[in-house]
Amino acid sequence: MFEHYLTAFAAIFQPQILLALTLGGLWGLMAGALPGISTSMGVVLLLPFTYAMSPLAAFTILVAAYCGGITGGSITSILFGIPGEPSSVPTVIEGHSLAKQGRAAYALWIFLLCSIGGGIFSVFVMMAATPIIANFALRFGPPEYFALTMLGLSVVSGLSGGSVLKGLISCMFGIFLATIGTDGITGLERFTFGTTILLGGISFITAMVGLLAVSEIFIEAEEPFKEYKGSANYRGMKEEMPKFSEFKKNWPTLAKSPIIGTIVGALPGAGATIAAFLAYGEAARTSKHPEKFGNGAVEGLMAAESANNASTGGSMTILLSLGIPGSNTTAMLIAAFMIHGLQPGPLLLTQRPDIIYGIFVAMLMANVFLLGLTIVGIRLFLQLNRLPYSVFSAAIMILCVIGAFGLNNNMDDLYLMLAFGLIGYYMRKYGFPIAPAVLALVLGDLAELSLRRSLLLSLGDPLILVSRPLSAILLAAAVISIVYPLFKKPKMLQGL
Amino acid sequence: MKKDEVAANFVIIAFFVFMLYDSFKLHKVQRFGDVGSGFWPILALSAASILSIILLISSFKKYQRTKKQAPGEASRSPAAETDLKSRRKKFALSAICLLGYILIMPYVGFVLSTIVYVFAFILALEERRKPVLVLSPFLLTALIVIVFAKFIGMPLPRGVDFFAAFSRFIY
Numbered sequence: 040m041f042e043h044y045l046t047a048f049a050a051i052f053q054p055q056i057l058l059a060l061t062l063g064g065l066w067g068l069m070a071g072a073l074p075g076i077s078t079s080m081g082v083v084l085l086l087p088f089t090y091a092m093s094p095l096a097a098f099t100i101l102v103a104a105y106c107g108g109i110t111g112g113s114i115t116s117i118l119f120g121i122p123g124e125p126s127s128v129p130t131v132i133e134g135h136s137l138a139k140q141g142r143a144a145y146a147l148w149i150f151l152l153c154s155i156g157g158g159i160f161s162v163f164v165m166m167a168a169t170p171i172i173a174n175f176a177l178r179f180g181p182p183e184y185f186a187l188t189m190l191g192l193s194v195v196s197g198l199s200g201g202s203v204l205k206g207l208i209s210c211m212f213g214i215f216l217a218t219i220g221t222d223g224i225t226g227l228e229r230f231t232f233g234t235t236i237l238l239g240g241i242s243f244i245t246a247m248v249g250l251l252a253v254s255e256i257f258i259e260a261e262e263p264f265k266e267y268k269g270s271a272n273y274r275g276m277k278e279e280m281p282k283f284s285e286f287k288k289n290w291p292t293l294a295k296s297p298i299i300g301t302i303v304g305a306l307p308g309a310g311a312t313i314a315a316f317l318a319y320g321e322a323a324r325t326s327k328h329p330e331k332f333g334n335g336a337v338e339g340l341m342a343a344e345s346a347n348n349a350s351t352g353g354s355m356t357i358l359l360s361l362g363i364p365g366s367n368t369t370a371m372l373i374a375a376f377m378i379h380g381l382q383p384g385p386l387l388l389t390q391r392p393d394i395i396y397g398i399f400v401a402m403l404m405a406n407v408f409l410l411g412l413t414i415v416g417i418r419l420f421l422q423l424n425r426l427p428y429s430v431f432s433a434a435i436m437i438l439c440v441i442g443a444f445g446l447n448n449n450m451d452d453l454y455l456m457l458a459f460g461l462i463g464y465y466m467r468k469y470g471f472p473i474a475p476a477v478l479a480l481v482l483g484d485l486a487e488l489s490l491r492r493s494l495l496l497s498l499g500d501p502l503i504l505v506s507r508p509l510s511a512i513l514l515a516a517a518v519i520s521i522v523y524p525l526f527k528k529p530k531m532l533q534g535l
Numbered sequence: 536m537k538k539d540e541v542a543a544n545f546v547i548i549a550f551f552v553f554m555l556y557d558s559f560k561l562h563k564v565q566r567f568g569d570v571g572s573g574f575w576p577i578l579a580l581s582a583a584s585i586l587s588i589i590l591l592i593s594s595f596k597k598y599q600r601t602k603k604q605a606p607g608e609a610s611r612s613p614a615a616e617t618d619l620k621s622r623r624k625k626f627a628l629s630a631i632c633l634l635g636y637i638l639i640m641p642y643v644g645f646v647l648s649t650i651v652y653v654f655a656f657i658l659a660l661e662e663r664r665k666p667v668l669v670l671s672p673f674l675l676t677a678l679i680v681i682v683f684a685k686f687i688g689m690p691l692p693r694g695v696d697f698f699a700a701f702s703r704f705i706y
Contacts, residue, residue, distance in 0.1 A: 091687045204590050208547070211583035215554065215576060222561075222572040229561055229572060230554065253633070260629040260660055261622040427664075429657040430671045436633065436656065437649060437679055445689050453637045461630065469543050487575040494570055 040170070047396040051404055056099050059092070063100035064405055064412045067107020072115050076435070078108025079367035080252045084435060086244060086375060087442040094379040095397045101375055102355070102398060103405040105368050106158055109311050109348050110409050113150045114417065118143055126311035126350075129319040129343035136335035144279035149337055150344045151413055152281070153293070157345035158406040160297040161304065161352020165359070166399050169388070172360035176385040181496065182504050185489035186513035188482045191363050192475070193517040194306055205471045207521070213479025216241050217487070224491055236451040243374040245443045245452045246480055249459025250466075250473050251367060252439045256432050257464040285337065292322045292342050300346030304353025306365065311347040318346030348406075355402065358383055359395055363482065367474050370481045378446070541598055544591040551587055555580040628659035644694030644702040645684075649676045680706055 050056060063085065070081025082104050089097035109126065116127040117134035130150060137146035179187070192210055219230045220240025231237040286293060296318040303314035322342035323332045332339050354365040355372075362384030364370040376383045381391060388395050443456040463473055490504075497503035505511045558580055561573030636652040643651075653672035662668060683689045684706035693702035 087683070087689070088687065090689065204586060204593070208583055208586045208590065211551075211579045211586065214579040215551075215583065218576040218579070224569060225572045227561060227572040229576060230557065257626055257629055261626050263661075427657075427662065427667055427671075429660040429662040430653075430667060430675065432660065433653045433656045433671070434675055434679075437653070437675065440636070441679070441683055441689070441691075444692075445683075448690055450637070450641055450692070453640075457630070457633055457637060460633070464626070465543070469540055483579075490575065491569055499570070 043392045043396040044400065046393060047400040050095055050393070050397055051099070051400045056096055056401075059096045059100040060103050060401065060404055060408055061412065063103030064107040064408050065416060066100075067104035067109075068111035068114070068409070068412060068416060069107075070104065071108040071111025071113075073431075077251075077255070077367075078105060078112070079371060080255060080435075081108045082368050082371045083244075083247055083252055083442065084438045086248075086371065086378070087438065087445045089375060090378065090445050094381065094391075094394055095401075097375055097379060098372075098394065098398050099401040099405075101372060102402050103408070105372075106348070106351055106402065106405045107409055107412070108368070109351055110151075110154045110158070110413065112347075113154065113344060114147070114413070117146045117150060126315045126343075126347040128312075129315050129339060132333055133336050133340040133343070136333070137337075137340070140335055142279065142335070145281060146335075146340060147417070148279060148281050149285075149340050151410065152286075153296075153341045153344035154348040155406050155410045156293070157297040157300055157347070157349035158351060158409070159403065160345075161301045161349040162399065162403045162406060163352075164301050165352040165356045165402070168356050169360045169395070169399075172356065173385040173388045176361050179385070179509075180507070181489040181492035182507050182510040183513065185486055185493055185504065186510040186517065187361065187363060188486035188489065190513050190517040190520065191365075191482055192479055192486070193520045202470060203521075205469075206475050209466065209471045209473070210475035210479045213476035214483040214486070216246065216476070216480045217483025223484070223488055236455065240484075241455065241480065242446060242452065243370070243377070243481060244446050245455045246459050247367075247371060247374065247477055248439045248443050249456040250463035250477055252435065253456060253460025254463025254467055254473070256436055256439075257460060258467055259428070259432055286341075289338050289341055291325065292318075292338050293345060295321060296342040296345035297349040300349025301353040301356075303346070304350030304365065305357050306353075311350040311366075314350040314353075315343040315347040318342040352402070355398070359387070359398065360385060362387075362485075364478060367477055370477050373481055538598070541591065541594050544587060544594050548584060548587045548591060551580055551584040555584055625659060625661070629656065632656045632659055640692050640694075642694055642698065644698045645691040646676055646680060646702055646705055647694070647698060648692075649679065 051060070066085060067078065067081055070076040070084075071078055076084075082101055085101060085104050089100060092100070112127040113130045113134065116130040117138050120131055120135040120138075134146040134150060137143070192214075215230075217240075219237050221227070221238060222229055228238065299318045299321060300311075300314040303317055304311070319339050319342050322338050323329055323336075326332065326336070326338055328336070328338075354369050357363050357365050358369045358372060362373070362382065364373050373383060381387060381394065439456065440453060443452045444450070446452060466473055466476070493503050494501065503510075505514060555577065558573050558576040561571070561576065632652060632655045635655070636648055639651070640648040650672045653675050654668065657668065657671060680691070684691050691702075691706065693699045
């Protein structure tokens with residue numbers, strides 16, 4: 040194992056990989072900091088740049104953008120009170136209150152140190168847990184994989200938005216999309232309606248670009264014309280560096296929050312937003328000064344920031360060990376694996392340890408780099424908020440077009456992208472969450488193949504799905520995760 | 536709950552039911568022990584259809600309740616109506632710009648279609664500052680061509696005839 044780490048460190052310190060790390064981190068910070076772009080959109084827009092890169096450079100730039108996006112969302116939250124990401128809402132509450140009290144730089148230091156701390160903690164958990172889970176997953180057969188995908192889909196549907204019903208419909212739509220094209224077992228064409236464009240199935244990237252990025256631009260395009268935004272009352276960070284005693288005083292929160300973040304991040308569909316809210320809620324519940332929450336509580340800011348960044352490691356652990364994406368952003372990474380001819384999952388650790396250990400080290404280094412990049416680039420990110428949104432959205436749309444076209448150099452993919460953009464627009468308009476559809480599109484194929492392989496093994500006996508203990512436990516958990524939110528949803532998560 | 540949401544639910548149900556009908560044709564193709572090509576889509580589409588019907592009923596009930604509680608609120612104010620029309624117009628223009636961009640790109644090539652697209656799109660977004668309207672299409676296209684065609688070497692569409700010769704001159 041240590042030789043893999045040594046090789047990975049040697050590979051990461053090559054100039055082109057360091058450049059990828061820096062550019063990915065900067066892009067992610069920028070995407071997170073700008074309210075019009077989400078982390079997942081930032082990552083999907085980077086995909087076309089990775090087509091010509093080596094796999095390690097591609098994953099380095101993508102994971103750096105992923106970590107940067109989660110971190111960057113808090114910059115505008117603290118300074119402008121605008122959450123760059125949904126996970127930054129607790130940061131707006133506490134961080135922006137501090138900024139209004141004239142302590143913006145102090146709040147930025149707290150956010151930055153806690154974010155990076157949480158991120159690094161979760162990377163170490165990922166390094167330790169991925170090989171263990173992957174080894175365990177090697178014993179998985181088709182029934183366990185079917186149950187696992189069902190658990191993933193059920194959790195995603197239950198947690199992804201205000202309406203569980205709409206989440207489930209979105210999930211079923213994604214499963215349906217995954218069935219389009221040639222059936223992997225019988226070779227039969229499904230829902231192609233005689234066209235060749237759908238014969239190979241719907242490409243993840245085209246669908247994701249359309250559903251996530253193009254639809255977002257359509258939504259933003261409707262808004263009244265945006266002039267330059269005002270700049271924040273921010274001077275410099277040197278003067279307001281927090282003392283070590285501030286962290287020592289809040290050690291229980293600093294110890295609990297990254298653990299909450301990592302565990303929640305590992306749950307499919309939960310992600311950074313739920314992690315941040317749960318840790319924030321827990322900090323408020325156990326605080327000696329709960330009255331300060333909502334008025335610039337440093338403890339609340341620490342909890343939210345440690346947890347949302349820690350969710351990245353948890354999410355990546357499940358992706359790398361089981362091949363199951365837990366969020367939109369990790370679903371993009373699945374697409375990136377496929378572009379480079381790799382199949383994420385337990386076998387990848389033994390087949391391509393250079394990639395897996397490279398990703399471990401890249402994520403660790405990304406968190407370290409983000410500390411410097413944020414301090415150096417904070418003024419630049421603030422200036423970016425002054426760019427005319429019209430030009431910015433045109434640039435994003437062109438990147439979407441290049442991303443969809445560059446995959447197969449096929450114009451048909453652009454029509455599909457537009458169609459998914461329109462579908463995504465109407466889904467957003469009518470309150471259907473996008474994440475379940477995207478994740479079901481990625482997981483649907485695996486779920487169907489696992490189910491049918493299980494039934495082929497048992498000669499058609501469906502009891503194979505519940506007669507194996509692990510499969511039965513996972514299926515039971517899937518049922519609970521669908522039924523539970525129908526009856527009870529934690530108050531603080533309502534409306535997310 | 537507004538009328539258009541109820542109408543949207545009808546469209547969703549129609550889509551899922553149509554696809555469900557189509558998926559029954561697939562059900563016959565299977566191997567021994569296999570559930571067949573149609574099983575999984577039928578399962579997903581049946582669930583989707585049932586859930587959509589439940590959603591329609593609950594949307595309709597909410598709509599009726601809102602109408603009873605505050606009859607005036609069910610219809611929009613003139614200001615809200617104007618705002619809605621403006622939003623719909625901007626969305627439609629953005630979508631038409633993108634469709635036009637995709638349609639002309641294979642014929643006129645990436646460079647010229649992108650210049651035209653950026654100009655039309657930012658105009659549709661109500662950008663009226665002349666320097667931004669004039670400069671940004673050229674600067675943005677130049678930046679994209681340098682990064683993707685020159686640096687990454689991606690084969691961007693070149694167009695046909697004269698346009699192909701023009702594109703070859705650039706990348």
